[in-house]
Amino acid sequence: MPLGHIPLFVKTGTILPLAQPTLDTDDPASRKLTVWVYGDGGRTTTLYEDDGSWAPLLDFVQFDWDSATQTGRVIRTSAARTNTWQIVEWKQVP
Numbered sequence: 001m002p003l004g005h006i007p008l009f010v011k012t013g014t015i016l017p018l019a020q021p022t023l024d025t026d027d028p029a030s031r032k033l034t035v036w037v038y039g040d041g042g043r044t045t046t047l048y049e050d051d052g053s054w055a056p057l058l059d060f061v062q063f064d065w066d067s068a069t070q071t072g073r074v075i076r077t078s079a080a081r082t083n084t085w086q087i088v089e090w091k092q093v094p
Contacts, residue, residue, distance in 0.1 A: 010093075012039030015063050015072075017047060017085075031084045035072055037092045041065025044075075049084050061085055065092075 001007045010016065015037050022030040045063045050056030060077035072090040 010036075010038045013042035014038045015041050015043055015045040015065055017045060017063055032086050032088045034089045034091060035063055035087060037065045037072065037090060039094070040067040041072075041092070042067070047085060065090070 015035060017033045017035045019031065019033055020029045024030070041064075047061045047063070049059045049061055062075040062077075063072060064075060065072050070092065072087070074085070074087065
């Protein structure tokens with residue numbers, strides 16, 4: 001690694017959703033995700049959505065990768081009240 005770069009080791013099978021950097025979480029760009037899939041993406045990743053209240057009802061949002069079809073999918077545990085996460089791109093890293 002060149003100086004000034006930090007190496008990042010990610011276990012194979014990891015699904016890693018990353019948001020664009022923003023100055024404020026109210027910025028709609030902070031909800032746009034690029035999902036990185038390492039290896040075959042054999043694991044499921046869970047994020048949470050809330051309704052923005054002081055006592056939020058949390059919805060589980062799971063990200064899953066199908067290695068046979070090379071496609072990602074989003075699985076919601078309940079009817080989406082907020083639907084805040086927007087997948088911009090799925091990227092597979094061999």
